[in-house]
C-alpha cells in the first residue's frame with residue numbers, strides 16, 4: 001500500500017559544525033555504519049520499494065556514496081576482500097531503489113517535500129527525517145500497518161520534557177484510539193513553553209497524504225522564516241483530514257546534535 005518513502009537531506013546541519021562544513025551529517029558513522037543506512041534498512045524492512053532523497057549541490061557527496069562503481073570495481077579486482085565485496089553489493093541494492101531530487105536553498109522541510117511532488121504516485125507516502133533514529137522496533141513498519149487499518153495519515157510521537165517543547169512540532173489530542181494511537185486535534189511548530197498545547201512531540205516519521213502538496217504550494221514561511229511541513233499538516237487537519245499520532249515502541253536517538261550523535265553510537269553499540 002505504501003511503497004514510496006522520501007528523505008529530506010538538504011539541510012545545513014549547523015548543530016554538527018564544524019563536521020558539517022565539509023561532510024554530510026547523514027553519512028557520519030554511527031557504530032561504524034552511516035546514519036543514513038539505518039534509515040534505509042528501516043524502509044526496506046517496512047516494504048518500501050522506492051526511496052526519494054532530497055539533496056542539494058552541497059550534499060552531492062550523498063549521491064557519490066551510492067554512485068562510486070568504478071572505484072569499487074577497481075579495488076575489488078585488486079584485493080578480492082569479501083568485506084568490501086559485501087559492502088559494494090549492499091550499496092548496489094540501495095542504489096537500485098533510490099532517486100534524487102534537488103533543493104538547493106534550504107527553505108525548510110515543507111519546501112523539501114514539495115520537490116518530490118512529481119515522483120509521488122500513491123495516495124500516501126512515508127517521510128523519514130534522518131536525524132531521528134528509532135531502534136529496537138521498526139517504527140515505519142508499525143505506522144504503515146496503522147495507515148492501512150485506519151486509512152489515515154500517521155505521525156510518530158513521543159512525550160518530551162516541557163522545557164524542550166520549542167524544539168519540536170507539538171500536538172494536542174482530539175481523542176484516544178487505543179493505548180498507543182491518538183487522533184490529533186492540532187499541531188504547532190516549535191511553540192513557546194506557554195503556547196504549547198501539550199508535551200506530545202512529532203518525531204521524524206510521517207505518513208503523509210498526497211493532498212499535502214496542494215497545501216505546500218500555498219504555504220507561507222513560518223517559524224524562523226522556514227516553510228515547515230507541520231504548518232501544511234495543520235492546514236489539512238483544519239480541513240478535516242485525519243492524522244493519527246502514534247506513540248512508537250522503539251527507542252529514540254537524536255543524531256542531529258553533537259551530544260545526541262555521540263550517545264547514539266554508544267546506544268547502538270550495545271545492541
Ligand code: UTP
Pocket residue numbers: 008009010011012013014015016054103105106107108109111112129130131256
Ligand atoms: P533540521 O532543521 O532538523 O536539520 O531538518 P538541519 O537543517 O539539517 O540541521 P541544523 O538544524 O542546522 O543543525 C530536519 C531534516 O530536514 C532536512 C534536513 O537535512 C534534515 O534531515 N531539511 C531541512 C531539508 O532537506 N531542507 C531544508 O530546507 C531543511
